[in-house]
Amino acid sequence: MGARERQNSILEWAREEEHVEVDDIARRFGVTPQTIRRDINKLCEQGLLRRRYGGVSLPASSINSPISARQVTNIAAKQAIAERIAAAIPENASVSLGVGSTIECVARALINHKSLKILTNNLSVASALSSNPDIEVIVSGGQYRHNDHDVVGPEVTHFFSSFHTDFGIFSAASMDVRNGPMEHDIREAEVSRAIIANTRSRLFVADHSKWLQSASCKVATFRYVDVFYTDFIEDQYRIGLPDTVEIVECSRRGQSLKAASI
Numbered sequence: 001m002g003a004r005e006r007q008n009s010i011l012e013w014a015r016e017e018e019h020v021e022v023d024d025i026a027r028r029f030g031v032t033p034q035t036i037r038r039d040i041n042k043l044c045e046q047g048l049l050r051r052r053y054g055g056v057s058l059p060a061s062s063i064n065s066p067i068s069a070r071q072v073t074n075i076a077a078k079q080a081i082a083e084r085i086a087a088a089i090p091e092n093a094s095v096s097l098g099v100g101s102t103i104e105c106v107a108r109a110l111i112n113h114k115s116l117k118i119l120t121n122n123l124s125v126a127s128a129l130s131s132n133p134d135i136e137v138i139v140s141g142g143q144y145r146h147n148d149h150d151v152v153g154p155e156v157t158h159f160f161s162s163f164h165t166d167f168g169i170f171s172a173a174s175m176d177v178r179n180g181p182m183e184h185d186i187r188e189a190e191v192s193r194a195i196i197a198n199t200r201s202r203l204f205v206a207d208h209s210k211w212l213q214s215a216s217c218k219v220a221t222f223r224y225v226d227v228f229y230t231d232f233i234e235d236q237y238r239i240g241l242p243d244t245v246e247i248v249e250c251s252r253r254g255q256s257l258k259a260a261s262i
Contacts, residue, residue, distance in 0.1 A: 001029065007039045011048055014056055019212040021055035050214065053236070057212055077207035077231035078102045080250040082109035085169065085203060085229055091115055093166045096195045097125050099150050099188050100171040102205050104128055110135070119163055121156045121191060123149045152187035160194035168199030171206055174213035177240035180222045181206070182215040189217040202226045211237055 001009075006029055013028075014020050022040070026033045040056050043049040049056040081102065086109035089095060094117040095110075097103050107125040110116065114134045120126060121140040129135050140159035142151030170192040172181030181204060183189040196202050196219075204225040211234075222228070222241050231251035238247065 003039060003042075006031075007043055010036075010039055010056075011043060014049055014058055018209065019052065019055055019057045024055070052212070052214065057214060059214065074207045074209055074231075075105075077209075077251060078105040079109075080231055081205050081207065081229045082106040084248060084250040085205065086110050086113070089113065089116075089167060093117075094119070094163070096120070096160060096163070096165045096168040096170075096199055097122055098168075098170040098192050098195050099148065099152075100173075102171040102207070103169060106169055106205065117165075119160065119165060121151045121159065123151070152185070152191060156187075157190050157194040160191070160198050163198060165199045167201050167203055168195040169203045169205060170195050170219070171204070172210060172219055173215040175206055175210045177222075177237055179218055180224070181219040183217045183219060184215045186217045189219045192219045196220055196224050203229060205229045207231045208233065 009029070010020070010025055013025070022033050022036050025036045029036070040049060040051065043056070044051060047059060050059045078101065082105035085106050089110065091113060092115045097107060097118060097120040099122055101124075103122055104124040107118070107120075107122075107128040110118075111129060111132055113132075116135045118125065118129060118135060118137045119140075120137065121142060123139070126137050126139050129137050140151055140156045142153040142155040142159075144151050170181070172192070173184045173188075174182045176182060181192065183192070202225055204222075204227070206228075208231055222245050225245050227246045227248060228241070229248045229250060232249050233247060241247070
C-alpha cells in the first residue's frame with residue numbers, strides 16, 4: 001500500500017472511530033510508528049486531522065451537529081447519567097439547566113419530581129417538563145437557534161445572573177483535562193459560565209466521548225465543577241482532574257472499573 005492510499009485509509013478510520021492511536025494504526029497497516037507519524041504530519045498539515053492524546057482526531061469544527069442528531073448519539077450513556085442526577089435532586093429544589101441533548105435527558109428524568117423550580121434557556125427542556133404542572137419552568141428570552149432549539153445571547157446570561165439556584169447543571173461539546181469543558185459557540189460557553197457563577201452546587205454532565213471531541217471556546221476549568229457525572233472515565237483523564245471534583249460514573253462499565261480498582 002502506498003503512502004497516499006494509507007493516508008486516505010487513516011482518515012476514513014478516524015472519521016469512523018473519532019480518535020485513533022498511533023500504535024494501533026501502525027499495527028493495522030504493518031508499518032512502523034515513525035512511518036505513521038509522517039503520514040499524520042501530512043494529514044495535519046492539510047487540516048484533515050489533529051494530534052490528540054497519543055493519536056489523532058478529526059479537527060475542531062466551529063459548527064455543532066444539529067440537536068436532532070445529538071439526541072440519538074450515545075443515548076444509553078446520556079440516559080444513565082440523567083437518571084443518576086435525577087435521583088440526587090431533592091423535591092422543592094431550584095435547578096438551572098443549560099444547553100445540549102444531555103441536559104434534555106436530565107429534564108426528562110426529572111419529570112416525576114414535585115415542586116421543582118427550573119430555570120432554562122433550553123426549549124427542549126421546557127417541552128420535556130411541560131406535562132408536569134408541579135414543576136415550575138421559567139424560560140429565558142434571547143436569540144433563538146433553530147438547529148439547537150434554545151436561545152442564547154446577553155439576555156440569557158442576565159437571566160441566569162438574576163437567580164441563585166440550588167443546582168446548576170451544564171454540559172459541553174468537548175472536555176479537556178487542562179482547559180475543562182469546552183463549547184463550539186462562545187455564546188454557549190457564556191451560558192454555562194452564568195450558570196456556574198449563580199448556583200450552590202455545580203454539576204457537569206458529559207459522556208466519555210466528549211474527551212475525544214474538540215471545541216475551541218473555554219467554559220471553565222474543572223476547579224469550577226463540584227460533581228462530574230459521566231458514564232465512565234479512564235485513568236489517563238481521572239488522574240488529571242482536581243481532587244476537589246467528585247466523579248460519579250453512571251454506566252455498568254464505569255461501576256465495574258471502579259469496583260476493580262478497589
